[in-house]
Amino acid sequence: MVQWLSATSSAPRRVGPADDRTTADDALRRIRAGESLLYGGDFQNARQLLAALGRRLTPRPPKGAPPAEAFRRERHRRREAHLLLNRLLVPVAAGWRIPLPRAPDVAEALAAALGPGPEGDGMLPLRELLGAVGAHQWRKGGVPVPALGARVHPHHGVFAPVRGEYAELIGAALAGRDLAGKLVFDVGTGTGVLAFLAARRGARVIATDSEPRAVACARENAGRLGLAGQVEVREADLFPEGQADLVLCNPPWIPADAHTPLERAVYDPGGRFLSRFVEGLAGHLAPGGEGWLVLSDLAERLGLREPGALEASFAAAGLRRVEARTAPAVHPRSKEQEDPLHEARAGEVTTLHVLRTA
Numbered sequence: 001m002v003q004w005l006s007a008t009s010s011a012p013r014r015v016g017p018a019d020d021r022t023t024a025d026d027a028l029r030r031i032r033a034g035e036s037l038l039y040g041g042d043f044q045n046a047r048q049l050l051a052a053l054g055r056r057l058t059p060r061p062p063k064g065a066p067p068a069e070a071f072r073r074e075r076h077r078r079r080e081a082h083l084l085l086n087r088l089l090v091p092v093a094a095g096w097r098i099p100l101p102r103a104p105d106v107a108e109a110l111a112a113a114l115g116p117g118p119e120g121d122g123m124l125p126l127r128e129l130l131g132a133v134g135a136h137q138w139r140k141g142g143v144p145v146p147a148l149g150a151r152v153h154p155h156h157g158v159f160a161p162v163r164g165e166y167a168e169l170i171g172a173a174l175a176g177r178d179l180a181g182k183l184v185f186d187v188g189t190g191t192g193v194l195a196f197l198a199a200r201r202g203a204r205v206i207a208t209d210s211e212p213r214a215v216a217c218a219r220e221n222a223g224r225l226g227l228a229g230q231v232e233v234r235e236a237d238l239f240p241e242g243q244a245d246l247v248l249c250n251p252p253w254i255p256a257d258a259h260t261p262l263e264r265a266v267y268d269p270g271g272r273f274l275s276r277f278v279e280g281l282a283g284h285l286a287p288g289g290e291g292w293l294v295l296s297d298l299a300e301r302l303g304l305r306e307p308g309a310l311e312a313s314f315a316a317a318g319l320r321r322v323e324a325r326t327a328p329a330v331h332p333r334s335k336e337q338e339d340p341l342h343e344a345r346a347g348e349v350t351t352l353h354v355l356r357t358a
């Protein structure tokens with residue numbers, strides 16, 4: 001039996017052959033009809049076929065579309081891309097070898113992303129393979145975090161701190177503070193970047209994440225930075241037990257459905273992470289403790305959250321905001337003129353909300 005190796009797509013119901021003679025139009029017709037195509041030709045031609053299929057899907061929303069409409073259409077387009085493009089498959093042999101002419105050596109990248117390879121024959125969406133190869137470059141090279149004065153190494157599927165605004169906001173707010181003897185929670189730690197900023201100021205940190213990949217990643221990064229003795233990483237839903245002097249959180253910031261488990265770092269279905277965090281925060285603050293929530297206002301700009309609703313939720317949860325520090329968007333996507341959400345992203349503001357019990 002051929003093993004299904006994907007971590008993000010469900011196993012195909014129907015698989016047919018494709019090769020260097022398969023045209024993009026024919027392939028699109030077949031994948032739209034529910035068939036998955038197992039490529040048997042040249043690997044580089046398979047890549048070209050994937051790119052040609054991508055160009056044939058729903059076009060991007062037109063420039064100038066209202067932000068809420070642009071967001072809705074862009075999410076639809078991405079969902080379609082996820083469902084349809086992941087139906088172009090490549091064979092995988094033992095040791096993560098791709099038995100196709102001109103296939104690169106991807107064994108190290110696939111082992112890092114997906115674990116031990118198949119013992120016999122397997123198959124994998126080509127798109128997922130290419131994503132794993134890209135992610136592996138980041139994992140090896142790391143992402144510089146100026147606020148930390150170091151690099152963190154994101155694993156495949158773990159949120160990479162490429163949006164510098166929030167780490168800078170937290171770093172600036174921590175500057176000059178001595179957290180020796182203090183306990184800090186970092187809720188939804190990802191690579192561990194915020195936990196490390198607090199640990200560097202002397203704190204003992206308990207960092208949580210619900211994704212096992214993130215837990216493994218944060219532990220590895222803590223070790224690389226020599227902070228493993230100070231930062232304990234736990235797999236957990238939101239808060240660890242107990243109360244802390246400081247609770248840090250950079251939550252998924254867009255209240256919309258996540259199409260894949262990997263999207264749960266960015267998309268917060270029903271806004272539930274955020275509402276549960278706000279409702280649970282007061283119960284996890286030690287006397288005199290503070291919660292530091294970093295959040296962009298993209299949701300308000302896209303019409304996904306009513307202006308003022310966040311502040312109202314603080315009050316309803318028995319919290320008062322004692323300080324708000326803001327930063328304009330400087331992350332690379334905010335500069336992308338071709339992005340259909342450019343208008344909303346260009347004006348995006350990230351706020352560090354400093355919260356105490358009322």
Ligand SMILES: C[S@@+](CC[C@H](N)C(=O)[O-])C[C@H]1O[C@@H](n2cnc3c(N)ncnc32)[C@H](O)[C@@H]1O
Nearest residue numbers: 159188189190209210211237238250251252265
């Ligand atoms: C925007 S990322 C932030 C990651 C990291 N703190 C940073 O600032 O780079 C949100 C993180 O929350 C995690 N997450 C999502 N739902 C969670 C839950 N219910 N409990 C704990 N962590 C969760 C995601 O896996 C992701 O790592």
